[in-house]
Amino acid sequence: MHKLLSVILAALMLLSLFAPALAEDKVITLWHIQTQPPQQEVIEKAKARFEAANPGYKIDISVYQNDPYKTKIQVALAAGEEPDIFPSWSGGTMIEYVLANQLFDMTPLMEKDNYKDLFMDAAIDQVTYDGKIWGVPVENVAVAMLFCSKSAFEDAGLEYPTTVAELEAVAEAFKAKGIAPFALANATKWTGSMYYMYLVNRIGGAEVFMNAANRFKPDGFLDPAFTQAGEIIQKWVKAGYFNEGFNGLDEDNGQSRMLLYTGNAAMYLMGSWFLATGASENPDFMQNVAIIPFPVYEGGAGDPTAVVGTVGDNFYHISANCEHSEMAFEFLKTMMDEEGIQERLAVGKLPPVKGLKVEDPNLQTILDVVSNASSVQLWYDQYMSPAMAELHKDTSQALFGLSMTPEEVNKAMQAGIDAQ
Amino acid sequence: MVLQASSSRLNKARKREVMLTAAVFLLPALFFIVVFILYPVVHSFELSLTSWSGFSKVAPEYVGFANWKILLSDSVFWHSFGNNLKIVVLSILIQLPIGMALGFVLDLGGKKLRPLKIAYFLPYLMASVAIGLLFRYAFDPYFGIVKVMMSWFGKGAVDLLGHPARAMYAVIGVICWQYIPFYMVYFMAGLSGINTDIYEAAIIDGATKSNYFWRIALPLLKPTIKHACVLSLVGSLKYFDLIYVMTGGGPVYSVNGVHYGATELMATYMYKNAFVTNQMGYGSTIAMSMFVIITFISASTLFLINRGGDRP
Numbered sequence: 001m002h003k004l005l006s007v008i009l010a011a012l013m014l015l016s017l018f019a020p021a022l023a024e025d026k027v028i029t030l031w032h033i034q035t036q037p038p039q040q041e042v043i044e045k046a047k048a049r050f051e052a053a054n055p056g057y058k059i060d061i062s063v064y065q066n067d068p069y070k071t072k073i074q075v076a077l078a079a080g081e082e083p084d085i086f087p088s089w090s091g092g093t094m095i096e097y098v099l100a101n102q103l104f105d106m107t108p109l110m111e112k113d114n115y116k117d118l119f120m121d122a123a124i125d126q127v128t129y130d131g132k133i134w135g136v137p138v139e140n141v142a143v144a145m146l147f148c149s150k151s152a153f154e155d156a157g158l159e160y161p162t163t164v165a166e167l168e169a170v171a172e173a174f175k176a177k178g179i180a181p182f183a184l185a186n187a188t189k190w191t192g193s194m195y196y197m198y199l200v201n202r203i204g205g206a207e208v209f210m211n212a213a214n215r216f217k218p219d220g221f222l223d224p225a226f227t228q229a230g231e232i233i234q235k236w237v238k239a240g241y242f243n244e245g246f247n248g249l250d251e252d253n254g255q256s257r258m259l260l261y262t263g264n265a266a267m268y269l270m271g272s273w274f275l276a277t278g279a280s281e282n283p284d285f286m287q288n289v290a291i292i293p294f295p296v297y298e299g300g301a302g303d304p305t306a307v308v309g310t311v312g313d314n315f316y317h318i319s320a321n322c323e324h325s326e327m328a329f330e331f332l333k334t335m336m337d338e339e340g341i342q343e344r345l346a347v348g349k350l351p352p353v354k355g356l357k358v359e360d361p362n363l364q365t366i367l368d369v370v371s372n373a374s375s376v377q378l379w380y381d382q383y384m385s386p387a388m389a390e391l392h393k394d395t396s397q398a399l400f401g402l403s404m405t406p407e408e409v410n411k412a413m414q415a416g417i418d419a420q
Numbered sequence: 421m422v423l424q425a426s427s428s429r430l431n432k433a434r435k436r437e438v439m440l441t442a443a444v445f446l447l448p449a450l451f452f453i454v455v456f457i458l459y460p461v462v463h464s465f466e467l468s469l470t471s472w473s474g475f476s477k478v479a480p481e482y483v484g485f486a487n488w489k490i491l492l493s494d495s496v497f498w499h500s501f502g503n504n505l506k507i508v509v510l511s512i513l514i515q516l517p518i519g520m521a522l523g524f525v526l527d528l529g530g531k532k533l534r535p536l537k538i539a540y541f542l543p544y545l546m547a548s549v550a551i552g553l554l555f556r557y558a559f560d561p562y563f564g565i566v567k568v569m570m571s572w573f574g575k576g577a578v579d580l581l582g583h584p585a586r587a588m589y590a591v592i593g594v595i596c597w598q599y600i601p602f603y604m605v606y607f608m609a610g611l612s613g614i615n616t617d618i619y620e621a622a623i624i625d626g627a628t629k630s631n632y633f634w635r636i637a638l639p640l641l642k643p644t645i646k647h648a649c650v651l652s653l654v655g656s657l658k659y660f661d662l663i664y665v666m667t668g669g670g671p672v673y674s675v676n677g678v679h680y681g682a683t684e685l686m687a688t689y690m691y692k693n694a695f696v697t698n699q700m701g702y703g704s705t706i707a708m709s710m711f712v713i714i715t716f717i718s719a720s721t722l723f724l725i726n727r728g729g730d731r732p
Contacts, residue, residue, distance in 0.1 A: 071696060099476070245579030246582060264562055387697040390692065398672040401671055401672065
């Protein structure tokens with residue numbers, strides 16, 4: 001009797017091993033870094049729509065924080081444990097994935113029924129490499145803008161600056177009132193880089209960086225525009241334009257935004273995703289925010305409409321190992337269907353599609369800036385290879401910390417690019 | 421005579437049986453050591469001879485000892501090693517004495533001090549990542565508790581984590597906060613290993629508590645102290661987590677145009693190369709050299725401190 005029972009039990013246990021494989025749906029795994037709850041929900045809703053329309057398929061979502069994700073995905077790719085769908089910021093990292101045969105070539109799917117025409121051309125350009133399309137631009141048209149606290153400007157009776165000289169005058173006025181002119185959390189390093197990128201762009205024009213990073217010109221990083229930008233930043237640091245201890249503060253944990261929310265700082269140069277982040281963190285403050293483009297540098301060669309940022313922010317790739325790549329692509333299409341686009345608008349984002357109708361005035365400002373921009377310079381740390389990006393971030397932090405001169409930074413960058 | 425021969429045969433058989441059993445019981449452990457320690461070490465060494473990016477499916481290119489040559493002249497690596505040594509020295513100088521003092525007091529205090537025992541042990545129970553985040557906010561120059569404490573002395577905000585000269589010591593302070601409870605418990609265990617008869621005899625002979633500590637407990641704790649030193653040494657040399665969470669190796673500063681992370685350690689530098697800048701080959705070289713350095717230092721330390729034996 002006992003023997004029979006144990007045999008039956010063993011058989012049941014064995015069966016249960018096979019059961020999930022027989023009954024369960026096909027699973028498509030997705031990683032993303034939209035940590036704010038309303039943004040997570042946008043993706044959750046897309047999942048619900050997709051699963052309702054495609055019985056037998058399930059989307060398995062994991063959410064990670066921005067900077068930890070960057071290393072998490074590298075490790076996963078190394079181990080062959082990457083999800084079916086995962087985001088990048090295009091640029092140098094994406095190119096390394098492509099060269100390593102890690103990405104699924106979605107050109108035929110993107111060209112089918114001219115699906116790619118849904119997107120802004122600049123967005124498709126960002127995911128095109130070697131004549132093929134490797135990703136879907138999804139999240140956000142995000143450009144770095146100067147976010148100003150309206151109340152701080154009104155209290156001090158100040159006008160919004162349009163030139164760098166005016167910006168410096170405004171900064172002096174805030175400093176005199178004991179308010180830090182700029183909120184900066186630069187332990188994260190790419191945050192300070194935004195000031196540097198804009199100054200280079202305004203002083204020397206958009207070509208200066210492109211010539212240097214692509215080695216179109218020898219000694220491109222020794223261009224005087226980089227030196228001048230570095231000098232201005234160090235002048236600002238010495239004058240106390242940035243909050244105390246910026247090189248030790250973390251952007252991911254919002255240590256910079258806290259200064260802005262609490263009135264300890266007046267201005268914040270940040271990607272326009274701040275509209276969405278701020279709306280979920282502190283909706284009251286967002287009523288109080290003015291958005292202005294980075295000021296013009298008098299006598300600089302740069303076009304005043306040029307912006308630094310990304311047309312897409314997060315581009316979703318399908319792994320070359322994905323077993324259901326067509327269905328994964330279907331899911332990406334679901335993320336960018338009419339509802340997906342509207343929901344992204346509602347949480348304060350600008351999905352990178354053509355013919356957007358926007359109601360929110362802040363979003364309209366960003367959209368206008370991007371539509372009129374003569375060029376959109378992708379963030380240096382995304383445009384260049386990961387090794388160069390790291391070098392840029394390190395040297396830029398040292399520049400802000402006043403321990404490297406602009407000339408030393410240029411030399412280090414040039415040596416880095418020459419070694420590649 | 422016959423009896424003796426058969427009993428020796430029996431002994432042999434029993435011995436063989438014991439050996440066999442021991443081998444069988446050791447096999448699972450051996451399996452895990454081979455799979456999770458031996459194989460990775462050998463494989464890391466192999467990788468250190470390549471220029472593999474870390475995720476490429478393209479076969480890695482064999483570059484011989486090129487990475488090792490770079491490492492020997494890589495001032496950033498040696499600077500990181502120097503930072504590790506700072507942690508080694510300060511950890512032993514700060515954590516062990518405080519841990520021992522707390523352990524001694526709590527050991528003598530008995531049941532009355534039990535609440536303190538629990539309170540002091542709490543930091544060690546927290547995850548390093550949580551501690552890192554906690555102190556990130558505590559050190560915030562605008563909103564942190566450190567700022568409030570400075571204002572009691574009429575001082576303004578202090579930039580701890582963003583200042584290259586201070587960041588390392590700020591983090592070491594947090595590391596000490598995390599590990600002192602561990603050494604406290606470690607020494608409490610050591611103290612409870614001393615026979616209470618000795619304590620009673622000393623007190624009857626007229627020893628004060630301080631006499632007892634310096635002349636009896638401390639010498640008797642010598643083996644415990646030695647092992648604590650070695651534990652702290654090895655832990656400090658391979659340290660990673662709190663630094664990674666709190667500073668990520670930064671802030672970056674430069675000397676003669678070469679830039680260094682003020683809190684960069686061998687392990688964080690290895691991690692950056694292997695997983696951030698996609699130089700798994702070089703990252704593996706750093707990992708292997710850490711293996712060699714840590715093995716060498718701990719082996720020679722063990723040799724040196726064990727030369728005198730464990731006798732007080």
